[in-house]
Amino acid sequence: MLWSSLLLFSLFFFSYGHLVDKYQEDISSTQTRLQQNLGGGAAAGTLHLSSVASDDYTVLRHSRFPNHRIRVRKTAFCDQTVNVYTGYLDVDAGAKHLFFYFFESRRDPDKDDVMMWINGGPGCSSAMGLLMELGPCSIDMTKSSPNGTVWNPHSWNQEANIFFLDQPVGVGFSYADYGETIETTEDAAKNVQAFISIFFETFSQFTGRRLHLAGESYGGRYLPVFASEIHDQNQIAVSEGRPVLNLKSVLIGNGITDISTLYLGRYEVECGRASLDVPFQSISACVRMKMSLPRCQERLYKGCIDRFDAIDCRAAVDFCDNELSTSMWSTGRNVYDISKPCEGNLCYKENDAIAQYLDLPEIRKLLGVEIPGNFSACSDVVGGNFNSHLDKWGVHTQDYVANLLDRGVRILIYAGTYDWQCNWIANKLWVDKLSWSQSAVYQQESWREWMVNGRVAGEVKQTDLLTFVTIREAGHMVPHDKPAEAWAMVSRWLTGAMM
Ligand SMILES: *[C@@H]1O[C@H](CO)[C@@H](O)[C@H](O)[C@H]1NC(C)=O
Numbered sequence: 001m002l003w004s005s006l007l008l009f010s011l012f013f014f015s016y017g018h019l020v021d022k023y024q025e026d027i028s029s030t031q032t033r034l035q036q037n038l039g040g041g042a043a044a045g046t047l048h049l050s051s052v053a054s055d056d057y058t059v060l061r062h063s064r065f066p067n068h069r070i071r072v073r074k075t076a077f078c079d080q081t082v083n084v085y086t087g088y089l090d091v092d093a094g095a096k097h098l099f100f101y102f103f104e105s106r107r108d109p110d111k112d113d114v115m116m117w118i119n120g121g122p123g124c125s126s127a128m129g130l131l132m133e134l135g136p137c138s139i140d141m142t143k144s145s146p147n148g149t150v151w152n153p154h155s156w157n158q159e160a161n162i163f164f165l166d167q168p169v170g171v172g173f174s175y176a177d178y179g180e181t182i183e184t185t186e187d188a189a190k191n192v193q194a195f196i197s198i199f200f201e202t203f204s205q206f207t208g209r210r211l212h213l214a215g216e217s218y219g220g221r222y223l224p225v226f227a228s229e230i231h232d233q234n235q236i237a238v239s240e241g242r243p244v245l246n247l248k249s250v251l252i253g254n255g256i257t258d259i260s261t262l263y264l265g266r267y268e269v270e271c272g273r274a275s276l277d278v279p280f281q282s283i284s285a286c287v288r289m290k291m292s293l294p295r296c297q298e299r300l301y302k303g304c305i306d307r308f309d310a311i312d313c314r315a316a317v318d319f320c321d322n323e324l325s326t327s328m329w330s331t332g333r334n335v336y337d338i339s340k341p342c343e344g345n346l347c348y349k350e351n352d353a354i355a356q357y358l359d360l361p362e363i364r365k366l367l368g369v370e371i372p373g374n375f376s377a378c379s380d381v382v383g384g385n386f387n388s389h390l391d392k393w394g395v396h397t398q399d400y401v402a403n404l405l406d407r408g409v410r411i412l413i414y415a416g417t418y419d420w421q422c423n424w425i426a427n428k429l430w431v432d433k434l435s436w437s438q439s440a441v442y443q444q445e446s447w448r449e450w451m452v453n454g455r456v457a458g459e460v461k462q463t464d465l466l467t468f469v470t471i472r473e474a475g476h477m478v479p480h481d482k483p484a485e486a487w488a489m490v491s492r493w494l495t496g497a498m499m
């Protein structure tokens with residue numbers, strides 16, 4: 001006991017001395033740079049992003065976020081046809097650092113909408129989304145390119161400026177100096193809101209620009225909370241006469257939002273005909289699962305949903321996972337795409353290739369990355385911390401969605417039909433029963449097929465505010481499996497066209 005406190009104390013002392021030195025050094029270099037960049041005192045909101053240098057970070061501060069600053073630099077990463085920037089949001093007087101990539105739109109960067117993409121986990125890096133799904137370049141799996149990546153013609157920056165953010169701290173290239181952590185989605189939301197506000201208020205070209213939040217998987221939990229934080233902070237900004245973020249929509253791909261339908265959906269994917277014409281799971285496993293389902297549901301409602309109790313909820317989740325998930329994992333199929341075998345880290349060989357690529361010294365240099373260790377696609381530590389709070393189970397995230405809809409924020413829920421993990425049936429079930437002011441309008445709308453290049457891409461139910469889209473034969477990572485379809489969907493969504 002005594003031994004460990006002594007050790008703790010000396011660790012703390014060492015860290016603190018280091019913190020003070022580092023911070024003072026930062027402040028003086030920040031002031032010089034800021035003066036250079038702002039011409040000795042120009043107001044925030046008058047800077048154009050293209051004035052940012054490529055040799056070193058430009059540091060941006062904002063009077064309303066005294067504990068935050070943004071470091072940004074121009075770089076020649078991934079897309080040679082547009083301006084590309086990377087950098088960090090430094091939070092809490094510089095103790096936490098959130099890494100981002102920013103790609104201008106390939107069409108009209110000064111007019112096109114701004115989108116922020118966030119991967120799930122919790123704990124997974126948005127570099128996965130960037131390099132294997134919707135970014136301007138994709139990891140080269142065939143060793144055919146001289147620079148490790150190949151051009152993505154279906155990139156979502158074709159018609160939008162797009163950020164990829166590694167959040168919370170501990171994810172991807174984001175880090176904390178002294179072991180600080182973020183362990184709930186509601187806490188993470190504050191950093192994301194501050195990040196976007198500082199960026200939009202500092203660079204004049206973003207003022208009033210339409211903003212969309214997009215992501216997948218655990219994004220189904222993150223994004224409704226992040227969007228709500230933006231909306232609530234906007235209300236405060238209005239009352240204080242400050243500019244607001246023009247948040248237009250949220251896009252969620254194969255998300256986890258309302259936990260009450262998750263296991264029902266998984267059963268339908270494995271044992272029903274929701275994904276394949278002939279169910280792939282063994283009959284004996286299906287019978288056992290069907291018998292367990294009502295009990296799993298009852299325990300979830302009792303321990304997590306109707307009244308949250310950490311111990312009861314944990315017991316419910318353990319029961320449901322034991323009875324309803326183990327047989328899927330033992331099939332050896334990819335839980336994110338049941339049509340494929342599970343191969344590679346998190347069932348995708350791309351994840352290993354991405355980690356190798358992002359660990360190359362020349363790529364680290366290009367990105368201005370500052371973590372000492374190796375890149376990992378998903379952080380077990382961050383995942384474990386969120387899990388310790390039962391972050392996925394304890395909050396009715398669907399109510400954030402309902403509240404956003406009632407305030408005019410458009411919501412797109414899309415899902416590839418081959419995903420088991422956050423499957424389309426689970427999503428359809430919760431969206432169908434979502435309680436909001438225009439539920440009836442959504443429920444009465446009919447399903448129809450939607451087309452890309454003359455072929456059926458999936459089914460859609462579309463209303464002014466809420467739209468549900470399926471992408472046939474795509475897994476959890478829709479833009480990876482069906483890039484043209486995913487891009488067509490996003491392009492139509494941004495303009496408000498019919499799918
Ligand atoms: C990487 O190489 C490919 C050719 O294989 C090229 O199309 C692309 O522009 C290059 N990317 C960068 C960032 O240099």
Ligand SMILES: *[C@@H]1O[C@H](CO)[C@@H](O)[C@H](O)[C@H]1NC(C)=O
Nearest residue numbers: 355356359372373374375376
């Ligand atoms: C990083 O990865 C390399 C190559 O895979 C390995 O040799 C090294 O031990 C790793 N470093 C750390 C800190 O894990």
